[in-house]
Amino acid sequence: MASKDRILRLKEETRTNILDAALRIVKEEGWPALSMRKIADAIEYTAPIIYEYFANKDAILMELTRGGFLILTRDMKAAKEEHKLPEKQLEAMWLAYWSFAFAEKELYQVMFGVDANCCELCEIMPEAEEPSLLVNEAIIQLMAPHQPTEDEVCTKYYTFWSVVHGLISINMVRRNISDDITNEVLKTAISGIIRSIKG
Amino acid sequence: MASKDRILRLKEETRTNILDAALRIVKEEGWPALSMRKIADAIEYTAPIIYEYFANKDAILMELTRGGFLILTRDMKAAKEEHKLPEKQLEAMWLAYWSFAFAEKELYQVMFGVDANCCELCEIMPEAEEPSLLVNEAIIQLMAPHQPTEDEVCTKYYTFWSVVHGLISINMVRRNISDDITNEVLKTAISGIIRSIKG
């Protein structure tokens, strides 16, 4: 019955091939160019075969999104573990978040883009909550002397996220902003928020 | 020759009808539901007629974008003129920006969404630069004692924009965030940046 295993392995491989092909197409030609027929072409099959592995195109995007959150979580976790002080951890994590956004630009777009990902992403995809959990731990540590309520922690989290995500969005559509200014905004904003937390 | 005028007026009216219909469809059914045939249906014509008024679908989106910037500029200008102190002007303008984003959610999406609007929007559409000019005037006034360089003003501008745009983006895809927290983030972020400018 080892042939069964081989076939299962091949199926798993094709599934991965589909995801890889999709991401490669998007990286080479952009999101609008991604089509089922083009993916099929890339893996040397015809389009309907893809539906044996994914319910529809959206399911492929969802799986790419999930993979994106896994990478982002790994990166932010690694950044966090390099520091002991929560303020250093916060800075490192948001810089990791920033790096991820541009290292995996297409993944970031499908993860946080205005389009497809509907409102309840966190509910149907637990991986999407991990990064916020990492950050909130550090915020809570940093705010511990102030005995913060859950809402206060949440407020600080969204302040961080807003400025970083906003800066990323702006940089993605307007590539003409100088890197110096961008870095200045990012660093001073992060340290400014941290300072405001410490009071 | 008054009939010529009448015909020109009718043509102008149809052009407006196309834009109005497009925006109405988007407001009622969302951006993905917008199609040329649906617009044509709404103005009681067939699809090819639209190409007598707009080069293609993208040109319609561009015109909606332009209209959006006109409204945004008007709103921010009005907000600015209600105050004398530059710090008050800045706060009022960014709150106006915020209000616009949710009052004209669909316009904001096409103006700043990740999708269509390519990199050089400001170059081909001067209206897109107006809001930033308004804000920068106030920033320069506020920073006048510090003799700021152009880059420093730019940095402050992007800090403002990042946090506001980021917060808007997050609120648009995650509608489950409480309004209290959102308002708290917005207000404290804006006043925080203003305070950091004043030093």
Place this chain on the structure above:
DNA sequence: TACATTTGCTTAACGCTGTTAAATAATTTA
């Protein structure tokens, strides 16, 4: 080995999209 069954994959099709060219209807001009 021969037949039946399941599996893998393709071709064909549906309804949709943006867009263009040709055909037709309506209006204006001569």
Place this chain on the structure above:
DNA sequence: TAAATTATTTAACAGCGTTAAGCAAATGTA
């Protein structure tokens, strides 16, 4: 009234996501 121009529609193309039907190869069974 006939010709020319304009307004509008119908038909078509290529592409999209998706589904159903058909075929071909591999597998299970006798």
